[in-house]
Amino acid sequence: MRTYLKHMALAALLLAGSSAWAADQGTVLVTGANRGIGLEFVKQYAAKGYKVIATARKPGEAKDLQDLAKTDKDIVIETLDVSDLASIDTLAAKYKGQPIDILINNAGITGSPEKQQFGTIDYASFNDVMDTNVRGPLKMSEAFADSVAASKQKKIIVITSSEGSISDVKSNRQPFYRGSKAAVNMVFKNISFALKGKGIAVGLLNPGPVDTDMMAAARGRMPLRTTELAVRELSAITEKLTLEQTATFFNFDGTTLPW
Ligand SMILES: NC(=O)c1ccc[n+]([C@@H]2O[C@H](COP(=O)([O-])OP(=O)(O)OC[C@H]3O[C@@H](n4cnc5c(N)ncnc54)[C@H](OP(=O)(O)O)[C@@H]3O)[C@@H](O)[C@H]2O)c1
Numbered sequence: 001m002r003t004y005l006k007h008m009a010l011a012a013l014l015l016a017g018s019s020a021w022a023a024d025q026g027t028v029l030v031t032g033a034n035r036g037i038g039l040e041f042v043k044q045y046a047a048k049g050y051k052v053i054a055t056a057r058k059p060g061e062a063k064d065l066q067d068l069a070k071t072d073k074d075i076v077i078e079t080l081d082v083s084d085l086a087s088i089d090t091l092a093a094k095y096k097g098q099p100i101d102i103l104i105n106n107a108g109i110t111g112s113p114e115k116q117q118f119g120t121i122d123y124a125s126f127n128d129v130m131d132t133n134v135r136g137p138l139k140m141s142e143a144f145a146d147s148v149a150a151s152k153q154k155k156i157i158v159i160t161s162s163e164g165s166i167s168d169v170k171s172n173r174q175p176f177y178r179g180s181k182a183a184v185n186m187v188f189k190n191i192s193f194a195l196k197g198k199g200i201a202v203g204l205l206n207p208g209p210v211d212t213d214m215m216a217a218a219r220g221r222m223p224l225r226t227t228e229l230a231v232r233e234l235s236a237i238t239e240k241l242t243l244e245q246t247a248t249f250f251n252f253d254g255t256t257l258p259w
Pocket of ligand 1: 211
């Protein structure tokens with residue numbers, strides 16, 4: 001009986017030890033975590049033993065994310081609309097003083113193609129794209145900079161796009177989206193100097209064409225990569241990211257993209 005109790009106590013200690021180890025991996029915050037690339041980031045970082053703050057505009061409708069959170073107590077779901085500055089401040093105040101190792105600015109929109117036809121441009125739609133893709137990541141990084149600086153890894157990631165590469169533009173297509181991704185690259189290249197002073201490295205990562213709702217129109221017309229593969233590659237780049245490489249515009253394969 002005494003030996004049995006000793007084994008039980010040892011097992012309890014090991015279990016406690018393994019959950020402490022899991023928490024020690026660090027904390028990741030993901031925006032737009034309810035579907036697509038964001039949801040896959042949550043899945044993979046949680047599987048690696050990270051605590052994940054998974055944010056979504058409408059958590060009540062985020063069934064896949066809720067199901068995932070039910071299987072892992074280290075996934076916390078929070079409400080966040082990155083185009084709403086007050087919503088960002090509220091969330092940052094809630095996590096004030098708590099280290100966040102990796103902030104992943106993933107949420108993004110393209111804007112409807114018909115609203116960005118030159119000659120009939122819908123400027124309200126242009127604002128929506130810029131607010132979500134540029135102002136959102138900037139405000140998130142400003143609001144969470146102290147939490148990231150207080151962490152071990154100190155990394156801010158922006159899921160940008162090769163569509164933001166000005167030197168690659170050969171035709172008039174998606175000016176809102178392309179403009180927003182070029183702008184977010186420029187904004188983060190700029191603020192990387194301020195963030196470097198806090199020890200924070202910035203990663204501007206292009207996932208390549210990935211099979212998500214955003215690329216629904218491209219299905220069957222071009223090869224699309226799985227979210228599983230894309231996130232595995234982006235996480236590998238994130239893991240190796242150093243302060244010396246800050247604000248490098250990385251392709252998913254680890255090569256550098258032209259501005
Ligand atoms: N898929 C690709 O091929 C590809 C290529 C290059 C770059 N990217 C970039 O990768 C990122 C993720 O894209 P994805 O392919 O996963 O797209 P997706 O499947 O359309 O998912 C977009 C995510 O962003 C969220 N979102 C949109 N506006 C938001 C806001 N104002 N506040 C908070 N969340 C918001 C969406 O939430 P709701 O469900 O509430 O709308 C959704 O969770 C984007 O930045 C995109 O530009 C994707």
